[in-house]
Amino acid sequence: MAVPPLLEVRDLSKRFATRAGRDPSSWVIQQLSFSVHDGEFLTIIGPSGSGKTTLLNMLAQIDSASDGEVRFQSVTAPINDPKALNPGLSCKIGYVTQEDNLLPWRTTLENVLFPLTVQGRLNEQTRARAQMLIGAVGLTGFEKHYPHELSGGMRKRASLIRTLVYDPPVILMDEPFGALDAQTRTQLQEDLLRLWNLGRKTIVFVTHDITEAIALGDRTLVLSKSPARIAGEHRNAIPRPRDIRGIMTHQDFPALYQSIRAQVQ
């Protein structure tokens, strides 16, 4: 008997509301279908402007779809009804956005503890977990710094562990390392894989970098230009634990890279 997918997207379409005096907006996403299985690391790659962020916003229920179906643990998300949305699906889906979105009036530690505070789950054990994560991503000593006193990479790490700290079963990531230099990016990718190995969550990771998509994912989906559809699907059998820095030298890498490259427009 096949296990039903954890997250299922079927014929998903999205267009934004029109404003007076403008032509109706074209479809950003049209008839998109895919599914994500429990414990899977799925990477989604697509050209910029292909609706990747819009797709994640709909999965996180920050935004509602215009048509189609999004089903998580057999519960369907409301369609075309922003008020009925349940952002984060009661803390079951975490979302690391493209911008760090740290609260500027909270220190690093307070930002990391924010989800635990609002969920009423702040105790000795969760505090210790927060400290462990702060150590794991090298933010020890910066607990009392405000976001504007941190570097871009540090803010990204803080925003990443702010989601990891409350341990949601699914985590969506929207080009979280997009704006970083290559060195920091590799470091964070290694951090992420290490943390993922500790807990084996389900991750949907959006990027525009083919190497990153191959280095991290179990499976890679390629999105077409807007309106986004699935242009291709690639299983990635490179064994774990992976060597991020040496991923390009793995024997499977060139073929995988070539076939993804051919589909990314």
Add this chain to the structure above:
Amino acid sequence: MTSHETALDLAEPSQVKWRQCAVTAGRIGLAALLLGAWKLGADAAGPVYAADPIKVLQRIVSDTASGSLLRHIYVTLRLSAIGFAIGCACGIALPFLLRRMPRLTNAVEPYIMASVGVPKYALVPLFILWFGIDDAPKLWLVGLLVFYPIFIAVFAGIRNVDRRLIDMARVAGASEAMISREVIWNSLLPFFFAALKIALPRAVSAAIIGEFLVGNEGLGYMIESSRQSFDTTGVFTGIVVATALVLVINAALVRIDRRLNAWRPVERHMEV
């Protein structure tokens, strides 16, 4: 200590010290100049039109000793504080209520904005007619004058909140009440403090004007009754004391602002 001050201290300590001394000396010099001008002007105008600053100082000392000045200050401050609390509470609560009802907001916004234009002081006779001659008409005046700047600032502040922070907080499991308290309130604090800088001195001014018209205690009453008995020194004393009060309140406000908004990357140099 804020990061800004730390940064200043790091840069050429001797130069910084010199600059600060120059500013302080300038301030003292300016104060002496103003006092001198006042003294000269008072001498030229004569005691009927302007009070001698030395006599004003003597009056402050003697009235403080007799206790009457402290009583007037207490009455005015009490009135300002209660009126301010009411106006401020309404000015904060209303935008938060309207936030949840966008359609109602769109409907009532032009009316609220139009009501800003009503000269509040002109309403005092009506307040006396409606609410009698006790504290009530004065509280209405103070409350209304405080309400508008706070309301407008908080309203603008709420509209200015970064949507992405709200979305982040929702995904992290924050309830609407927590989002209001944490994300929205902290985002609009700078707006709120800017409004307080207008509203707090206004509360004292409004209380004094209310006392001109109604009542037999308070700084406003003291100024008005001095005028009626041709006691120009008394009028000037009232004005000096009222100004000093506002300055003290503002200084306290700047301190609180610095504390609460310490997280902000840029220190503001505008501290009026």
